[in-house]
Amino acid sequence: MSVNLKELSESLGLSQTTVSRGLNNYSDVSEATRKRIKDAAKRLNYRPNARAKGLATGKSRTIGHVIPSNTQHEMVNPIFGDFIAGASSVYARHGYNMLVSRVAQGSETEIYNDLISSGAVDGIVIQGPTEKDQRIEQLSSMGTPFAVHGRSSAITKPYPWVDVNNQRAFERATQLLISLGHRKIALLNGLEHLDFAVRRRNGFLKALGAQGIEADPDMLFSEEMTESYGYLRTKELLDRKDLPTAIVTSSLITALGVRRAIEDSGRRMGKDISVVTHDDMLSYLPNGGAEPVFTATRSAVSEAGERLAEMLIAEINGDEDQPSEVLLEAELVIGRSTGASET
Amino acid sequence: MSVNLKELSESLGLSQTTVSRGLNNYSDVSEATRKRIKDAAKRLNYRPNARAKGLATGKSRTIGHVIPSNTQHEMVNPIFGDFIAGASSVYARHGYNMLVSRVAQGSETEIYNDLISSGAVDGIVIQGPTEKDQRIEQLSSMGTPFAVHGRSSAITKPYPWVDVNNQRAFERATQLLISLGHRKIALLNGLEHLDFAVRRRNGFLKALGAQGIEADPDMLFSEEMTESYGYLRTKELLDRKDLPTAIVTSSLITALGVRRAIEDSGRRMGKDISVVTHDDMLSYLPNGGAEPVFTATRSAVSEAGERLAEMLIAEINGDEDQPSEVLLEAELVIGRSTGASET
């Protein structure tokens, strides 16, 4: 089926050394024999054994991802798939593999230690950092290459990350609503132990504060970003005597629930109630076209995955001149879900 | 930071052999020294090098998944995350890792060959099989352990799989609509080069045929299961003079689009137009409660992931008595999206 180096070299009448160096493009093997070697390798379907290669080189050419799973609801973040897909295509291009683990919340320390000490991975991607994420400090101190999708506000030492400018995005989104005359604006945020949610909230509050508008604490929510979250909270909001005229939400999935509740109540989104959502540009939830359904702060999570992968690989290879902090700006696209406040 | 076997054995004054056998619970090391060994291993943070271990044993304790990605739209199947999460928790329990690759459609052969010949994985999971999926034949002939999420109708030789009874599910869904008086029923199916979509369609047509109802070919669609697919097709359907009174759709995400179009048109879902959808029970799209929003054929994709992982691991370990074919039945749950036909 497939041969190993020994067999390959024997069939060529060459030493394993020469064959190995030939395949790895060392200069001390002549072009003629290199060609012979590569031809034979292809013909005999030679695939170097990854484990043996790894043992010899000390590298695994594998990046570890740990699935951020909220054990409370067994939730899988819907952005996971697109993020992974983005990262994965970069890995493939560079000849890296991706190792995915899932672990109960709390025993993360254990698994990072495992993955690294056992040499299973050359680097690690951290997703869903909290405000003061211990994993970042842990990996820093271990000296392992890693990169974070998002940031951890309370950590001052520099570390490599790729993030969306969440604060600015939500500030702009809120500014837009204010400029349309909205004053009572609700926020359906993600879980605020996660750093990105805190930043979004800060942006939201900053925009309100700048106009001297006081945020109503009863209109600020922080939950897992499901569709039903959007629905239930909106439904409840709309039942109030003092209801909001606009809603800002953290995910398109939640926004779908918001929309559902608005229409259930007989109101029209974009007329009676305005909605701005963040849009991660998930492949199965397109919100595009000339006039998107939702006005949104838009930033592709797959791009974040790509950038992060590039960054981490550069770090592993010791490329010093690569940037180690990337802040992506979300664009604010106007759709049909926003309109002037009628009050 | 962490020691290797040699250092560990030296610090104990024992041979590597004994330490290794002690850690792996061989009977030829006394209980007393076994305890000494394990204590020391913990104290010194010994982590066996995965690559070296793999080289010696010939196993990698890793399962390969290949992301099913439609390069046409760079689509990532939304069920991917939950499926992976289900499988991953089983892997963790058995000490396996999961290797995820993404590859351009067409070069799958290449990557399977690579993953297996290089010894990177002990087994492989195939997702999104087509009607006659070459990958199944390829892996069968290579003698590598593998399991399929779904089935490939045109392949007659037995192979291990976990699937939902898609035909039966859609047959029952359609029967329900018929029994409610619906006769003009549209089907928004997934891409029909995928086997599951074919089965769903067959179930749909079978139910209609059993009642002597002729399916209108203009009401059968087959596309990538996005939200906008549901929206656009439904919108178009509702603009017809001869519009359907019910819609069956393949994904909750698509169903959200269907709902949006129905309400955009001023109609009410469950009253003017009935909808039944398949529900993979994605964690971020709950459709539950006492009275779910959507009437649905429900089957958790995360469970499929778990079952598949169990099956594959059993296969790798040579457990002959494990079932190698699992057919999950979807339950039909009644929600608020269906009602009697008014015509």
Next chain:
DNA sequence: AGTGTTTTCCAAAGCGCTTTGGATGCCCAG
């Protein structure tokens, strides 16, 4: 012809584990 350089190749060691095939010591039956 002799010396120094290049070019091209290779034997052997080593990566960190497991496993084979004993070796050693001890106990008990004959």
Next chain:
DNA sequence: CTGGGCATCCAAAGCGCTTTGGAAAACACT
């Protein structure tokens, strides 16, 4: 006292690759 059986340990080989440190041949220049 002797030999067999058992429990416990270990030296060394091997997994399939890379890399070190030459060696041999070819070539260039005095």
